[in-house]
Amino acid sequence: GWRDRPLTPGNWVYRADARGSLALYGPANAEAAFVVRCELPARRIVFSRAGRLSDEGTMSFTTTAGARGYPAQNGAGDPPYVVAATGANDGWLDELAFTRGRFAVATPGQATLVLPSWPQMVRVFEDCRG
Template identity: 40%
Template sequence: MRFTTNLALAAPFLILLGSCVGPAPRQANLAPSPAPRPIPTPAPIQPTVPPAPLASEWQYRATAPGDWRWQSDAAISVARFGPTAADTRLTIRCDRAARRVSIIRTGAGQGTMTIRTSYGATSWPATASTSPTPQAVAVRAAADTALDQIAYSRGKFAVEVAGPEPLIVPAWPEVSRVIEDCRG
């Protein structure tokens, strides 16, 4: 009974509590707002790729077009590089009897022949030959360690002589084969 007495006493206050809710908010009579402007989207940014700079270091230049061709007989082992078999730009030749490796750059005269590999640069004296076209010839002993640097250069090596542009060629197995044939 105590519960019902407390409820009877609280009933008037509960009714008053329900009337504490204020009136609904009035909406102001506003003029209709203009349609929202679309936000302009910027045009997609096209990345501009600057033209590739000309490579000044030999290792960043492309190799010359062409292929290595290898042949051998009892006296010699030779690898020739050029765009065609008839157009040889570089020859690496082994004279087995003398155990000498000749590097022949077509289209050049005498002076110094510089060989650039991933191991560094080596300069050798070169003599001129005119048969059948002008060429520079550097001759090395088959045991010369610079020949190993050519054979194991990372992907390519360069041959520079006075006159023509440096010749950058791939370090393919034909080169190693000539060097190994010469070492016997």
């Protein structure tokens, strides 16, 4: 299962900017494999990962407590990325924050990411909740 897979290579890095804050996951000096952003004015959490969907899809998260999917679409930027979003007060974010050690992110047609649950991501959730 996903818990036995090796972690996707990389580390979490926290940054704040004019629009809010973000946590980026990936290898040093490379495009981030996964990003969690707080859009502060909208109190919205936006998840994005490198890649492109061939059709409408779902970004699915699996934690030690269960699974949840969010509608996903292609972002407008280059390099290509897939994006999904939810409100900052979505209680399921707490499951992501408190999963034991790791969680998985899956989107159609792409390799599943297995990421460590580190404080940088949790800090972005907290920033957005105010």
